[in-house]
Amino acid sequence: MWTDAGWNWDWVWTLLSGDIKEESENIHILGFSDLHDDEVSWSWVWRIKCHEKIKFLIWLVLHNAIPTNDFRFRRGMASSPNCARCGAGSESVLHCLRDYSPSTELWLRFGFGNQDLMCMDVWSWIRNMVDSDRCHKFLAILWWVWRWRNMEVLGTERWGLDQVSYFIQSTLDDLVQYYAPRIATHSGRLIAGGQQLVKFDCAPDPLVPLLNDDALGRVYLRP
Numbered sequence: 554m555w556t557d558a559g560w561n562w563d564w565v566w567t568l569l570s571g572d573i574k575e576e577s578e579n580i581h582i583l584g585f586s587d588l589h590d591d592e593v594s595w596s597w598v599w600r601i602k603c604h605e606k607i608k609f610l611i612w613l614v615l616h617n618a619i620p621t622n623d624f625r626f627r628r629g630m631a632s633s634p635n636c637a638r639c640g641a642g643s644e645s646v647l648h649c650l651r652d653y654s655p656s657t658e659l660w661l662r663f664g665f666g667n668q669d670l671m672c673m674d675v676w677s678w679i680r681n682m683v684d685s686d687r688c689h690k691f692l693a694i695l696w697w698v699w700r701w702r703n704m705e706v707l708g709t710e711r712w713g714l715d716q717v718s719y720f721i722q723s724t725l726d727d728l729v730q731y732y733a734p735r736i737a738t739h740s741g742r743l744i745a746g747g748q749q750l751v752k753f754d755c756a757p758d759p760l761v762p763l764l765n766d767d768a769l770g771r772v773y774l775r776p
């Protein structure tokens with residue numbers, strides 16, 4: 554990790570096992586658009602409408618391959634699996650990204666409820682959230698709780714909840730602006746969907762749901 558808490562991807566790549574690397578390379582060689590869930594069960598990750606860096610984080614999380622202390626301990630790279638921040642017995646993926654108390658506080662601050670934070674299966678938790686209408690908010694928080702963890706454990710700065718919340722909101726705004734489905738307004742102008750940017754110039758015509766984007770909600774066209 555670099556001093557700004559960004560990732561050294563070349564180093565992360567060296568941590569992956571050979572079969573994971575091969576699997577990843579095959580996905581890229583074959584092309585994502587040719588793959589279906591029943592052929593590669595996690596190919597949906599690469600179709601999420603978000604930055605590549607966030608997709609890659611999710612891909613690593615789903616392979617239990619982000620370098621938490623638990624991960625590093627199991628590979629002989631750390632003397633203890635304990636969480637360096639709170640002393641919990643194991644810094645697992647879920648502890649790191651969700652159950653560490655300040656991380657939980659962030660999830661709650663952005664409107665996620667306790668019922669959204671109870672799933673103990675990483676795959677199900679992430680898949681359900683990505684498929685929900687809160688996908689972008691989920692991705693923004695996930696990205697920054699990981700960056701926050703790295704900064705606290707390895708970095709040189711101390712970020713408070715408010716600062717991390719600002720980063721999350723900024724990333725969320727970007728995601729909505731660049732990746733949300735477009736919605737036609739009364740004037741026919743296409744604007745980004747999502748709660749942050751949906752502003753109608755005036756009362757819209759009845760809109761016809763055209764299709765359902767599995768991760769990001771409906772896309773509408775005027776009748």
Ligand SMILES: [Zn+2]
Nearest residue numbers: 636639641653
């Ligand atoms: Zn902890």
